[in-house]
Amino acid sequence: MGGRSEGGGQVSALRPSNLPKLAVCPCYESNPVAGPAAERGTLLDTAFRAELLQTDDRHELEDKLTSEEVAAVSWAVSMVRAMAGRERVLAREDDCRLQVLDLNGTADAIVPGRLMHFDLKTGLRRNYREQMAAYALGLMGAHFASEWTCHLLFCDLREIETFRFTYDEAHAVVDEVVRAFHDPRKKPVTCEYCGWCAKAETCPARRELVAETLPVADPGFDFEAVIADPDRLGQFLKACAVVDDFRERAKKVAIEQLKTGGEVPGWRLVTRKGNEFVNSETVGQHIEEIGFGPVLSAYGNMTANKFRRLWEEHLGSSKPFPEEAVKHAAPSTYLKQTNPKTK
Numbered sequence: 012m013g014g015r016s017e018g019g020g021q022v023s024a025l026r027p028s029n030l031p032k033l034a035v036c037p038c039y040e041s042n043p044v045a046g047p048a049a050e051r052g053t054l055l056d057t058a059f060r061a062e063l064l065q066t067d068d069r070h071e072l073e074d075k076l077t078s079e080e081v082a083a084v085s086w087a088v089s090m091v092r093a094m095a096g097r098e099r100v101l102a103r104e105d106d107c108r109l110q111v112l113d114l115n116g117t118a119d120a121i122v123p124g125r126l127m128h129f130d131l132k133t134g135l136r137r138n139y140r141e142q143m144a145a146y147a148l149g150l151m152g153a154h155f156a157s158e159w160t161c162h163l164l165f166c167d168l169r170e171i172e173t174f175r176f177t178y179d180e181a182h183a184v185v186d187e188v189v190r191a192f193h194d195p196r197k198k199p200v201t202c203e204y205c206g207w208c209a210k211a212e213t214c215p216a217r218r219e220l221v222a223e224t225l226p227v228a229d230p231g232f233d234f235e236a237v238i239a240d241p242d243r244l245g246q247f248l249k250a251c252a253v254v255d256d257f258r259e260r261a262k263k264v265a266i267e268q269l270k271t272g273g274e275v276p277g278w279r280l281v282t283r284k285g286n287e288f289v290n291s292e293t294v295g296q297h298i299e300e301i302g303f304g305p306v307l308s309a310y311g312n313m314t315a316n317k318f319r320r321l322w323e324e325h326l327g328s329s330k331p332f333p334e335e336a337v338k339h340a341a342p343s344t345y346l347k348q349t350n351p352k353t354k
């Protein structure tokens with residue numbers, strides 16, 4: 012489920028949705044202030060539930076979504092219906108609550124007749140294995156099953172990831188994370204989740220990394236030696252990522268101070284003129300005079316997913332989507348930090 016605190020009452024660090032993060036850093040603590048991505052996740056999740064249940068407020072919820080988000084939710088609902096077949100789908104929050112090893116959670120939709128549940132995810136694909144293992148464990152207990160299937164619905168990407176667990180497998184996955192969390196000798200492990208962690212600004216592991224990077228200014232700092240050694244290079248980049256994160260946070264604070272009349276010595280606010288543009292309605296009014304061809308070439312290529320959604324919305328299943336028209340751009344390469352346990 013997208014970003015919502017589970018179980019109600021006091022928010023504990025140890026809850027199913029935090030397990031994938033705790034599996035990497037046992038000291039992770041979620042930030043109590045939900046960011047825009049988490050808020051969007053919760054909204055889409057509510058709309059998904061409402062659509063599955065066909066509740067009266069579903070149109071009201073739909074009005075809060077963009078047309079792309081409406082299409083993403085209806086894709087997820089159609090996947091649930093297709094995989095559930097004639098089986099009953101439970102989607103009321105009260106029907107989807109679960110408890111496992113003292114952790115509370117809420118699945119998005121359960122199909123007890125097929126021993127499976129669905130979880131809606133927004134944004135990029137990430138690891139949710141430990142959260143799904145916890146849900147599987149709770150749902151196996153509630154539905155007297157010895158195996159369980161979890162389907163993650165990445166609605167923005169229109170992708171599905173499926174996990175199947177036996178009781179013992181799910182128990183082992185959850186138990187390992189819970190044990191590491193309760194270990195009195197646990198240590199923070201810097202990772203891709205640091206930016207979301209409530210301790211991001213105070214965490215000793217991150218401060219240590221920053222302290223390692225700052226000697227760049229030291230006259231004795233030998234950059235050639237760093238880039239010549241793969242271990243030092245990796246460590247240096249990891250430290251730079253933390254410094255970048257701190258820098259972004261510091262920039263926000265400085266902008267706020269300068270906007271409210273404060274001073275940050277050495278820095279000032281600069282206002283850039285906004286780009287000029289013509290909205291699509293105006294282009295539409297003149298498109299016949301100019302010609303569709305020149306206007307469409309000026310707009311450029313459309314992503315295949317956007318075109319698929321347009322096709323779905325306007326042509327539905329009346330005509331098959333021309334998959335052969337989808338072109339692939341040249342692959343690009345970028346650097347991504349790996350989590351210590353997934354290296």
Ligand code: SF4
Nearest residue numbers: 036199200205208214
């Ligand atoms: S900031 Fe990063 S390393 Fe520190 S506790 Fe949080 S997740 Fe762990």
